[in-house]
Amino acid sequence: MLELSSIAVDHGSQRALWDVSLEVGERELVGLLGANGAGKSTTLGAIIGLYPVAAGSVRYSGEEIGSRSTSRNVAAGISLVPEGRRLFGEMQVEENLAMGAYAPAARPGVARGLERVYALFPILAQKRRQNAGELSGGQQQMVAIGRALMSNPKLLLLDEPFIGVAPMLVEEILRVLRDIAAGGVTMLLVEQNIHRALDFVERAYVIENGRTVLEGTREALVGNPEFNNKFLGLD
Numbered sequence: 001m002l003e004l005s006s007i008a009v010d011h012g013s014q015r016a017l018w019d020v021s022l023e024v025g026e027r028e029l030v031g032l033l034g035a036n037g038a039g040k041s042t043t044l045g046a047i048i049g050l051y052p053v054a055a056g057s058v059r060y061s062g063e064e065i066g067s068r069s070t071s072r073n074v075a076a077g078i079s080l081v082p083e084g085r086r087l088f089g090e091m092q093v094e095e096n097l098a099m100g101a102y103a104p105a106a107r108p109g110v111a112r113g114l115e116r117v118y119a120l121f122p123i124l125a126q127k128r129r130q131n132a133g134e135l136s137g138g139q140q141q142m143v144a145i146g147r148a149l150m151s152n153p154k155l156l157l158l159d160e161p162f163i164g165v166a167p168m169l170v171e172e173i174l175r176v177l178r179d180i181a182a183g184g185v186t187m188l189l190v191e192q193n194i195h196r197a198l199d200f201v202e203r204a205y206v207i208e209n210g211r212t213v214l215e216g217t218r219e220a221l222v223g224n225p226e227f228n229n230k231f232l233g234l235d
């Protein structure tokens, strides 16, 4: 479904990604793990078209998308839950959710999209008229995930969705993400909490200094001494 081959990405004159390769199959749950500044967010940004790809290729559903706009990628079924949620705190929950359906193709489906999000996160239905900034961290994360679902994605990119979320709500959000995955949505999850990530995904990549350096199934990674050395003490 998604294939990155040796991509490079620059932030201004600074190279952030040097050589990132990864593949995500249809309906797969894949992790992207790595330390602060390794290039995880930049990789997700390059996939959805926030950053142009300076070298290498990004293919999605058989098409080269390395220089395609974000709106085209969203219309094609890619959606991002950005790092730090990026909500409009002074706007209502429902207004924030509706922002996720800005693509012309998604607009007729706003009512249906809201219904789906409220069914997944009933607390958001109760708080639909409240300003997003008044919600707890976990509830705000639900809004960010809900907004990403409004475009009815086939591939959901999640950038550290559990930061600032209370443990009870982490469990609830994980349950909902599993439901969404069971409904056929493919996911690429960026996480710094290795145990939590490996609980959720089937396979993961490790990124270091802008390069993918390790890849494997959950079992293979857990049994790999190199992986254990890298992440010992990181959690």
Ligand SMILES: Nc1ncnc2c1ncn2[C@@H]1O[C@H](COP(=O)(O)OP(=O)(O)OP(=O)(O)O)[C@@H](O)[C@H]1O
Pocket (backbone or CB within 6 Å): 011, 012, 014, 015, 016, 034, 035, 036, 037, 038, 039, 040, 041, 042, 043, 083, 192
């Ligand atoms: N908008 C930007 N402008 C300039 N440099 C940036 C920008 N965003 C990221 N960088 C740099 O690119 C590199 C990769 O950053 P990135 O945010 O992708 O890492 P990350 O793995 O997501 O880190 P974190 O775990 O802290 O979120 C870092 O050196 C970072 O300082």
Ligand SMILES: [Mg+2]
Pocket (backbone or CB within 6 Å): 040, 041, 042, 083, 159
């Ligand atoms: Mg990041």
